[in-house]
Amino acid sequence: MKLLTHPGVVAVLASMLAAAVHPGLPFGFPASEAGTIAVAAVALLLALAYVARALHAGLAEGVQALAAVALVAGLAFDGARAHRGLLTVEIGRAKNTFEEEGADGRALGLRPLGSQVQLVRASGAQASLALPDGREVTVTPSRAVRVGSFRLGDPRLHPSGAAASVTVNVTDDAGAHTVELSDGHPGRLGDVEVELERYFPDFALDERQQPFSRSVHSRNPAALLRVRRGERTFRVFVIRSMPGLHQVAELGKSFALTAVEPEVSVHLRVAQEPFAPILVAGALALLAAVGLRRSPA
């Protein structure tokens, strides 16, 4: 026990733990299960060293030991009881589960969120959620929100690769008309019905001259439209970068893709950390211990 409280041993244990938890080092926590056990063992030894030292020393050492025990206990309990993961939700959709992740980032499957949240809108870097009690909360990069016993924060907007809506300009002898289309919601212009068949956010042709999308980002949007007049159906391909190209002689109309509103999904970090207040108390106690300390460095 005397060896454990030696300043050199305490300094080595603290330095080892510092290296283990540092995110920039390759052996940083939590790399693996064995690594987690090793880190926990070093943390326990360090806390034990502070407790043993406090048995024969003054107030500062006592407070430091208390702080170390609170921090190790808080992290251990949260290691066993905390739930963290990712909630992915599209605009207009509701979710009541999230994808739970282990300490090493491994997916653990779906976990109930305890209540249903619906993504009402998302813009810039913030997302507005409707809760079952009728409240609407906004999550921003600088503010997480509480939903039941979970906290939701760090919103990240990702294009899903689909289009929430596309705007097509149809020109004929009578003039130009605009029609807005979305999946399952065709548009009508007189006796012509226009429907969105496929959308390519980043259009390109493969070696067999077949259209495909290089990415989910709307860099070169294009769409395949199904146009019906009576019994006849035409397939019209429109590319936003080539507005005057798409004419259908039989219909006497030309089509141009003028605007696209990409469909976005929002990824939200979800966490339930019941022992976080103990960690805050431990950190404050550690701060007090450093202030009270009288021994020379």
Place this chain on the structure above:
Amino acid sequence: MNPLPATAALLALAAAFAAVPRRAMAPAPVVRVLAVLAALVMVPTLEEAAAWPAAALVTGAAVFATPLPCLFGAAAAALSALAAPVPVSHVPFAPILAALSLAAITASLDTETGARLRSGLDSGWPSVIAGLGLCLALALSGDGQVLGWRVALRSSDQLVTLPGAGLVAGLTLLVTLAGSLGLAAHLLTRAVPSGPVRRFAARLLVLGGGLAILSVGYWLYRGAPFAEMLPAAAPGWAAVLLGTGALLASLAILIGDPVSGEPQPWLGRATLEARIGAGLAVAAAAAAGVESWLRAATYATPATAAAASAALLALAVLEPTRWSLVKKGLLVVALVFVLTGA
């Protein structure tokens, strides 16, 4: 380039050089005046996110008024001057506390080095460490381009090679490395008479210091027309600026008159500065945890882990053991990671 942080960087650099060689424990009034001016110049820039840690570091330099905090303050202000403008959305408490901790720990490192020099440490060691630090900064900046005699600015879709900058930076690296290794060889083989090696190595280091100034200035001169590409290269350049400043400050110790006096008061002061720095590092870790919990919903983020790592090293620094300077050096690296990762 933002002129206010650039002015603050120049003022902090002037404060650092006014502070060496440090013969008395109390700083010369001019050092504190220059550092306070640098801190005041940073105030109008606080609407930008990168300016907060730099302003905190320069303020810390004004409090401690020793060479190393001033040099770190100058590097942080230079980084802020070159960084892309990002409006601040909230006051970043954890990086501010980490910056203040960095100022205190570097001041403690300075003061303890002064104590060691007074108790017989060879005046060549600071130059060896600073020279090797500059070589490391040169070698790592720009993904090791200098090792291929090239300095280039990069953006997502562009690569601009700065003509001649690679040659100057490469020469600086070679000359400084030769000087540092020569001096280290002399210091590690005290039983073997190697006075000429020491003199030659010292001259190489002086030449390396001159080339480093030229390299820093030439990079800035050649890079200035590509202002939109400077932010990406700024961390590497700031590290080289810091290494250059540290080498020049250490050369003042190497070729200046030997310091004398009792080391005990210096050790006492270094202990106090280390305690302040350690307390601030622990506070920075607590603040990082709370900020992450409030903003990202969880305290388990890389920012909290980096700050916790620095706090643990701070606890190691507080233990009265050997290798105190090494522990403080590691803590400085950990705190720099907290600030640059922020």
